[in-house]
Amino acid sequence: MLVSFKDAGKLLGIVIVAACAVFVCHLFLNYQLDLTAIQDNLLDPAAITMAEAHITSGQVTIVLSGGCLSLTTMILLMFYITNYIDSHRSVLGILKAMGYGNLRIALHFWVFGFGVLLGCALGFLLATLYLPTLYQAQNAQQLFPDFSPQFHPICVVILVFLPALLYFIIAIVYAAVRLNRPVLQLLHQSDKQSKHSNRLQRQSPRPFLQELRHASLRSNKVLAFFVGFSAFCFSAMLQMAISMNELASESFAGMMLLIGLILAFMTLFLALSSLMKGNQKTMAMMRVMGYNERECAYTILHVYRPISYIGFLIGTLYQYLLLKTVMRLVFADIAGIPAYHFDIQTFWFTLALFLITYELILFLYARRMRHLSLKSIMLE
Numbered sequence: 001m002l003v004s005f006k007d008a009g010k011l012l013g014i015v016i017v018a019a020c021a022v023f024v025c026h027l028f029l030n031y032q033l034d035l036t037a038i039q040d041n042l043l044d045p046a047a048i049t050m051a052e053a054h055i056t057s058g059q060v061t062i063v064l065s066g067g068c069l070s071l072t073t074m075i076l077l078m079f080y081i082t083n084y085i086d087s088h089r090s091v092l093g094i095l096k097a098m099g100y101g102n103l104r105i106a107l108h109f110w111v112f113g114f115g116v117l118l119g120c121a122l123g124f125l126l127a128t129l130y131l132p133t134l135y136q137a138q139n140a141q142q143l144f145p146d147f148s149p150q151f152h153p154i155c156v157v158i159l160v161f162l163p164a165l166l167y168f169i170i171a172i173v174y175a176a177v178r179l180n181r182p183v184l185q186l187l188h189q190s191d192k193q194s195k196h197s198n199r200l201q202r203q204s205p206r207p208f209l210q211e212l213r214h215a216s217l218r219s220n221k222v223l224a225f226f227v228g229f230s231a232f233c234f235s236a237m238l239q240m241a242i243s244m245n246e247l248a249s250e251s252f253a254g255m256m257l258l259i260g261l262i263l264a265f266m267t268l269f270l271a272l273s274s275l276m277k278g279n280q281k282t283m284a285m286m287r288v289m290g291y292n293e294r295e296c297a298y299t300i301l302h303v304y305r306p307i308s309y310i311g312f313l314i315g316t317l318y319q320y321l322l323l324k325t326v327m328r329l330v331f332a333d334i335a336g337i338p339a340y341h342f343d344i345q346t347f348w349f350t351l352a353l354f355l356i357t358y359e360l361i362l363f364l365y366a367r368r369m370r371h372l373s374l375k376s377i378m379l380e
Contacts, residue, residue: 018119
């Protein structure tokens with residue numbers, strides 16, 4: 001098999017993001033189905049209003065959170081497939097030279113969709129275990145009669161099997177598109193590397209390190225997205241969790257905080273590890289030319305710092321607009337629900353925690369440059 005399950009076993013990022021997406025969607029979809037089933041039996045006007053509010057807010061959460069995480073899963077899938085093709089381009093070029101077609105080779109890439117299937121199944125299982133806690137939190141005011149979670153086969157189809165099938169197809173189609181290039185380009189240097197080298201060879205008014213920073217940023221747009229998305233998750237989920245601790249329940253806030261931190265650290269470690277691995281030769285050459293560790297880190301890692309700040313601000317704006325919209329449109333007519341206002345103290349606390357965490361991670365990755373084996377890299 002060209003692409004083995006061992007290769008798919010490295011797709012931890014896809015498994016985590018897919019699990020988080022299905023976890024959130026299953027919670028609110030299952031609750032919405034069970035609440036809808038008893039909605040006709042509700043007589044209290046306050047209970048009817050609250051039920052409609054829960055259903056509407058659940059739909060908003062499924063569309064926004066599920067959609068965002070599904071898009072992230074797709075980007076991760078394409079990222080892994082692109083990396084696999086770039087790192088195995090010689091073998092793939094030989095297969096194409098032997099007469100294997102793009103689609104025939106791409107069919108083996110269905111294995112990359114296995115990470116989505118595993119993640120969806122894991123998220124569905126975890127959500128099933130958490131459902132009783134969610135039901136209790138949603139009925140904290142005792143407006144509804146006690147009802148327990150019911151198993152809905154349609155949820156398994158929609159949240160596990162259909163996404164897995166969709167991403168199997170996406171993996172095959174995307175691999176076929178990426179393989180649609182001349183054999184010589186696969187056997188020799190990739191397009192990305194060639195363009196990166198050509199940019200550095202052009203005359204530029206910028207100093208060398210500054211031009212190298214711009215070239216690195218232009219050639220790693222997907223990794224830049226992951227850095228920004230990491231800051232977005234940290235900012236949005238942490239501030240939202242603190243707000244939910246006051247507006248909803250501690251268990252719900254803890255769930256959101258855990259999902260946000262997992263996504264934030266996972267995507268950041270993925271981006272920085274890929275940057276370090278993809279720029280080993282560049283760092284080795286800089287070390288040989290006399291650049292110190294600080295200059296290497298400034299060129300390779302710190303160029304993404306402004307993107308992380310932008311991601312943090314977007315996450316802050318996103319969580320504010322989302323909570324403000326939900327509280328104004330969904331829970332406006334419900335008594336006892338406190339009004340939501342932007343919490344400036346929470347913002348500064350989250351920002352300080354983010355800066356300390358982010359700079360510490362950058363420092364640790366920069367320290368790894370000291371252990372870079374110049375001889376082993378130059379002999380590759």
